[in-house]
Amino acid sequence: MKTQGHPRGRRGRVAGPWLVLLGALALIVLLRALSGDVGARGTTRVDTLRFRLEGGEGQLLPVWEPLLARALALADEVDVRDRAAVDDLAATVAALPFVAEVGLAEVLWPDGISLPLRLHSPVACLRQGDDYLLVSETGTLLPGAFFAPPAVGAGYLPVLGPSLLGPPPEVGAPLTDPRLRAAFETALSLWQHLSPEDLASLGACVIDGTFLADPAGEHGGLRLELEERRVVLWGRPPASGEPGELPVAIKWKHLEKGLEHLDKGADWSLWDVRWDVPEWVPR
Structure with a gap:
């Protein structure tokens, strides 16, 4: 998939920022629970198809987001009580070529799983x-x-x-x-x-x-x-x-x-x- 580069105006002028470079904030992937309230309903599984990004959305290029979604989808549902399954999910995301580092996956009751990422620049x-x-x-x-x-x-x-x-x-x-x-x-x-x-x-x-x-x-x-x-x-x-x-x-x-x-x-x-x-x- 090709993406259009940012248009150039006069020499030394650009229309605005496009990519985020070195030292940018980490991106956090939040995986949502299957139910709206893990604690109240006793649900301990998260749906990896339901996620949102926080803290550094501008770092994730449009061509990268489907690759992240596909990697998460392969994990299907994850039981937050199964630490090995949570760690396997983190390892799957870490293997993506645009991911530089994956932090410790954290279970957030009652919302789901927080997975901090640092992306390549x-x-x-x-x-x-x-x-x-x-x-x-x-x-x-x-x-x-x-x-x-x-x-x-x-x-x-x-x-x-x-x-x-x-x-x-x-x-x-x-x-x-x-x-x-x-x-x-x-x-x-x-x-x-x-x-x-x-x-x-x-x-x-x-x-x-x-x-x-x-x-x-x-x-x-x-x-x-x-x-x-x-x-x-x-x-x-x-x-x-x-x-x-x-x-x-x-x-x-x-x-x-x-x-x-x-x-x-x-x-x-x-x-x-x-x-x-x-x-x-x-x-």
């Missing part, structure tokens, strides 16, 4: 043909396909390159291509270092690992391809540990200066953050 996407596939904060593929890179807060999920030419990885599988892993590490650091204002100025981007093997050459190793054909030469990925490689925080500070130039009307076609002093080619 999409931090990037992969392009395959016309589809954009979500990548989690752990570097695994998440369910769902989009027509465009989804908007996230003030920015967009960066697209990892190179694009997939063969079949995509299985949902839940980690990225194995070293070029994509390097691009993913850089995407993860993007969310850790850029402010909402910087993300708005950055706009949609591709983090391309095609030239990963040439970090000091003209191709620049990793590259950020921005809107209006702007290119940022990045070098090696954040965890490379190579002698002489600038710390990733300094690289993002260098790019912030480039974004400030754009905001002031000083356009450029290339911004090189690999050196102590960034180099750039004005337009």
Whole structure:
């Protein structure tokens, strides 16, 4: 199932938030009792088809909710006195590829069962043909396909390159291509270092690992391809540990200066953050 990405307006502007990222509140699945009052009527079974979400509904993408409902439905009815059955239900939900962690299932008399979840956060996407596939904060593929890179807060999920030419990885599988892993590490650091204002100025981007093997050459190793054909030469990925490689925080500070130039009307076609002093080619 494909979902439309958030529409983009002028450079650095988005219509509003779409996905919730790192550090969001946990989602709670409340499973309702078969009767309206467990204690009064003596009913100890809950119907897994009857549930509601609390505390973090915005984290659950529309394409994920049917998968959660299907997993709960497979459990049928659960007797709240049977701890093993309750734990089996929690394990079934924990196996879903978009669920990062399941907390302790709690029986709530007389309402049913409370099941706290922490969901994976999409931090990037992969392009395959016309589809954009979500990548989690752990570097695994998440369910769902989009027509465009989804908007996230003030920015967009960066697209990892190179694009997939063969079949995509299985949902839940980690990225194995070293070029994509390097691009993913850089995407993860993007969310850790850029402010909402910087993300708005950055706009949609591709983090391309095609030239990963040439970090000091003209191709620049990793590259950020921005809107209006702007290119940022990045070098090696954040965890490379190579002698002489600038710390990733300094690289993002260098790019912030480039974004400030754009905001002031000083356009450029290339911004090189690999050196102590960034180099750039004005337009």
